[in-house]
Amino acid sequence: MKVLATYSIKGGVGKTTSAVNLAREAAAAGSRVLVWDLDPQGAATFFFRIKPKVKGGTQRLVGAKGDLVDHVRASDIGGLHVIPADFSLRHLDLHLDGTKRPTERLASLLAGVDGRYDVALLDCPPSISLASESVFGAADFLLVPVIPTTLSSRTLYQLSEFLAGQQSPPALLPYFSMVDGRKRLHRDVMEAVRSEWPDLLTTVVPNASVIERMGPERAPVAAYAPASAAARTFASLWAEVAARLWS
């Protein structure tokens, strides 16, 4: 099982949008996918129309007797299952801190579902915290959406520096998100970041109204606008990610 996490220090950069759409594309490409919503806002849970309820709360989810199998819900997309979030996840750091090896806890929980899924995709809240370190300990790859603005791209460098000091850090897979090609600033920042990150994924996720419709539709873009450019973009982004995972 490959473990991915959509992660950024900064909020509002398109992490959950990417997680939900990439999970759908991974499932449509033949993977058995588990999305783990780690964000107390539960946006991924909402998009998949799953009741925002962590059975027994976060303590039971990540505690010593925790077993992810007990928390899995099937989505309406074949082959795609979800571990939903609720507001109790705001105390995730606290509950992880109460475990023996907090930075290894998520990895050990995911080991319990290895073999049942091909891909686990962790949708993370924005921050750098104990939970983030546990995510870094579990993930093979971090998918990092970057809005081509000064502040957003700055967080990519911050994250990269932070991971450089970690033992066996996950590989970074940054890509541009919420891009408005009409903006000069976006074009300039993209050029500058690309020159420093040759491994940057080439697919660019646009800032498109069809993506914003995920809210009212409560579904990935491909479910309600399969022929849209945005749906094709996420398919292309997944193809790039998959090529890195199974190269």
Add this chain to the structure above:
Amino acid sequence: MTSVFVPGPVAPEPVALLRSLAGAGFEVGPARSVERTLLDTFDGRLHAAGIRLELRTDAGTRLIVHDAGPATAWTPVGAMPSVAGDLPAGPLQDRLAPLLDVRALMPTIGVAARVSSAVRRDAEGKAEVAFAVHDQLKLASGDPIAGPWAIELESFEGYPKAARQAARLLSSLGLTRRDAGLLDAVAEDAGVDLRGFVDSPTVALEPSDGALDAFRRVLANLAATIEANWHGTVADVDTEFLHDLRVAVRRTRSLLSHGRGVLPAGERDHFGAEFRWLGTVTSPPRDMDVYLIEWPTYVASLDEASRRALAPVVDHLAHRRKAEHDTLIGHLGSDRYRALMTAWLAWLDAPLPGGPLPKRATKPLGAVVADRLVDAQDRLLTRGRAIGPATPAEELHELRKDAKRLRYLLECFGGMLPAALSKPFVQRLKALQANLGEHQDTEVHTAQLTAMAHELQDAPGVTTDTLVAIGRLTELFDRRRLAAREEFAARFADYDTKQTARSLAELLNAARP
């Protein structure tokens, strides 16, 4: 997870049932035409691994992988995949390719139906449970099915209560649950064995069985294997058909040889000669198959430039393979082949011949097989012990044949030998056979490549680089041959031990009634 429900005598018709479901809060969709086909290899490898690979066509075509796990993998495909390489790259291919290996996928059972879905959703609008009502259900061949309609209940991970309620609802409406998926249930009703063709060299035997009768039963089983693999060989479905056909022919020949004093001499001579012919005509295409299957391994240690330079050789092999296979189709479609198999099956099926039988025909099978095992082992040991560093390679080839004769005897009469005793013995024999096989295969390849270099010298597209690369590959094979030859003494010494003798003695005790 899906389970299937079939209508009992009081169940409503599908239309009325869908109306009831709509009344019970289900969201009922329009009917659509659906075709569903299970795919597996001829020998049922996916079934044996607990996997159902389904090709489903409605608005588009999808490949769906059902297994014991909670999530069902699926992906759109343009056409039915034939071999592992046709499966979409990624985890699905990674999971199935090692199971399929070189075997092709074939349809095992297919159905067509008009399918209406009925879904119950929770307050979030999320599906909790779904029904797929399969109406006008028939086999893909067009033949009707015992039950003209059925319902598949799809339960979703994390929603067990809804699934239980739905199952109760169907039961209350007069439907009965089958302990199988829809396609499994249809296959069972249609008499299709999803386990596929089981290629076992042996049958149920007792040491006290009469030798002639037991030999004929084992030979009949091998004849069935030859016939079962005939079509796939001729149609060139995958290379295993020819392989399995050849192995069954070799085992048949070996048993005819071991059957002296048991099988009537006339039949032994006649069928022995005919099966020798069949074995001979199947050799060249199999050699080409092995070449092409193993080619990536053969050239793995060469550098990239040499591998590129060998492209004309691969083309040449593919061309020769096609030619050899075409010739084989001629042989397998010939009057000689049909006459052989017709006469052979008739003789195996006929009552035991009257009149005087060969002297060991009515002896207990166990005693006969025990004697043959002793003979085969003595022959192998005598020849093997006489082989030294200067012994011609032909003697090693003869030793390989001796080992095969012994192995076939153990396999074909394995039905009366305790597996706990025969397995360790066969393991030791296999280790010796691996060395002898490596020696002979590399010698054959060295000779073939040398001949090929001459053949290809003036062929279009062949450059000096190609000939140099053939030279490098030949050298590799020759080094492997020498290594195998050098290793032989140690491998044979490992086999020629007191432990092997004890192991054989235990087998003989078990065989002799």
